[in-house]
Amino acid sequence: MYSAPTWDPQQYLRHSSHRTRPFLDLLARIPELPADREGRPPRIADLGCGPGNVTALLADRWPGARITGFDLSPEMLEQAKKTYAGTTDGGGWLDFRPADAAHWTPDEPYDLIISNAALQWVPNHPESFPVWTEGLVPGGTLAFQVPANFTSPSHALLGELCETPQWRARLTGHGRRFVHILDAADYLTRLADLGLTVDVWETVYSQLLQGDDPVLDWVKGTALRPVLTALDGDHEAVTDFLAQYRDLLRKAYPPGPHGTVFPFRRIFAVATRGQEPTG
Numbered sequence: 001m002y003s004a005p006t007w008d009p010q011q012y013l014r015h016s017s018h019r020t021r022p023f024l025d026l027l028a029r030i031p032e033l034p035a036d037r038e039g040r041p042p043r044i045a046d047l048g049c050g051p052g053n054v055t056a057l058l059a060d061r062w063p064g065a066r067i068t069g070f071d072l073s074p075e076m077l078e079q080a081k082k083t084y085a086g087t088t089d090g091g092g093w094l095d096f097r098p099a100d101a102a103h104w105t106p107d108e109p110y111d112l113i114i115s116n117a118a119l120q121w122v123p124n125h126p127e128s129f130p131v132w133t134e135g136l137v138p139g140g141t142l143a144f145q146v147p148a149n150f151t152s153p154s155h156a157l158l159g160e161l162c163e164t165p166q167w168r169a170r171l172t173g174h175g176r177r178f179v180h181i182l183d184a185a186d187y188l189t190r191l192a193d194l195g196l197t198v199d200v201w202e203t204v205y206s207q208l209l210q211g212d213d214p215v216l217d218w219v220k221g222t223a224l225r226p227v228l229t230a231l232d233g234d235h236e237a238v239t240d241f242l243a244q245y246r247d248l249l250r251k252a253y254p255p256g257p258h259g260t261v262f263p264f265r266r267i268f269a270v271a272t273r274g275q276e277p278t279g
């Protein structure tokens with residue numbers, strides 16, 4: 001039976017500087033919000049906010065904003081609340097609430113709905129684009145970033161290992177269970193069909209990781225969550241699975257003189273609603 005994976009905020013945050021960079025690249029392409037021009041506090045939703053560290057970067061750019069991070073994971077929400085919830089120096093606030101992005105709808109007008117590295121976990125999320133963008137004020141923006149590296153060795157090997165005779169009965173599908181992204185061109189078309197002004201692009205980051213088995217350490221925070229959740233409580237099976245996966249990753253990503261290069265492709269989209277005609 002399907003159940004959402006258990007997240008480990010501390011493990012996820014171990015690579016926070018590499019994981020934060022795409023969010024900063026996304027943020028740099030988001031235009032001025034309508035609220036900036038109108039002198040009211042911006043209203044912002046961050047879907048799949050995780051431990052809140054990127055949500056807090058929204059408050060750095062819009063210090064007066066009222067920002068809510070939504071997430072499905074109690075562990076992530078607890079970390080976000082204890083670290084970042086409260087009022088900001090600019091007169092705004094940050095709060096964090098449980099919500100499933102698959103069913104979330106805007107309950108008030110938003111200037112910005114943003115999601116970083118989360119929608120790949122949300123089946124059918126493009127079906128929500130119409131309702132999300134209808135929830136934007138005129139001139140408001142929907143912006144998201146999703147990883148697009150699911151055919152790379154790190155993920156392909158995980159999927160293949162889950163389907164081997166030893167693991168199939170317990171782990172079939174777990175290597176690819178949460179892959180729900182579209183191609184960049186499909187995102188562009190879907191958003192443009194809604195009458196939005198759209199900017200979609202892809203970037204491959206050549207990430208240089210340090211330490212022993214750093215790719216394994218990376219995926220322990222993300223792609224391995226469904227496997228670790230499914231094997232929860234079976235220490236011996238977890239140790240055995242991780243040793244097999246580690247050996248495959250060592251061959252696919254051998255350490256070099258400067259560290260281990262871990263290429264990572266990501267898709268970005270920034271879609272802005274037109275202004276109401278002024279009359």
Ligand SMILES: C[S@@+](CC[C@H](N)C(=O)[O-])C[C@H]1O[C@@H](n2cnc3c(N)ncnc32)[C@H](O)[C@@H]1O
Nearest residue numbers: 048049050071072073076100101116117118121
């Ligand atoms: C890789 S983390 C990204 C966290 C954060 N946005 C960041 O950029 O650091 C993915 C997050 O998406 C959340 N998530 C997964 N499925 C979700 C859903 N259906 N609704 C809300 N959040 C979800 C997970 O709980 C996790 O916190």
